[in-house]
Amino acid sequence: MQCWHCERPAHATCRFCGRAVCREHVKELPFVLEIYRGRTGQPRALVVADAVWCGVCKPAEDPVDLPDLD
Ligand SMILES: [Zn+2]
Ligand SMILES: [Zn+2]
Numbered sequence: 001m002q003c004w005h006c007e008r009p010a011h012a013t014c015r016f017c018g019r020a021v022c023r024e025h026v027k028e029l030p031f032v033l034e035i036y037r038g039r040t041g042q043p044r045a046l047v048v049a050d051a052v053w054c055g056v057c058k059p060a061e062d063p064v065d066l067p068d069l070d
Contacts (some may be wrong), residue, residue, distance in 0.1 A: 004054055014054035021054045029053035 001010045003022035010020030015031050031051030038044045053059075 004056060012052040014057060015048075015051040016053060016059040017057035019054040019056060021052070025055065027053045027055040029059065031059075 001013070001020035002008065003010045003025055004019040005025040006022060008022050008024075011023045012026050013020050016029070021027075028050040031048040033046040033048055035043055035045050
């Protein structure tokens with residue numbers, strides 16, 4: 001795979017959209033792994049602080065509500 005920005009060989013893939021990026025163009029962005037409710041009922045998030053990001057896509061800052069999937 002080649003870097004989305006410079007077409008050199010890529011070293012990583014964006015965690016959010018899947019674009020490939022080389023070491024020079026890779027960026028970092030917090031990635032929410034999981035949302036759960038704490039003991040008090042307050043929503044909490046498990047976050048990876050430096051997930052690979054391509055710098056092109058625009059991940060939403062807040063998770064969106066999903067319709068019930070049943
Ligand atoms: Zn590049
Ligand atoms: Zn991306």
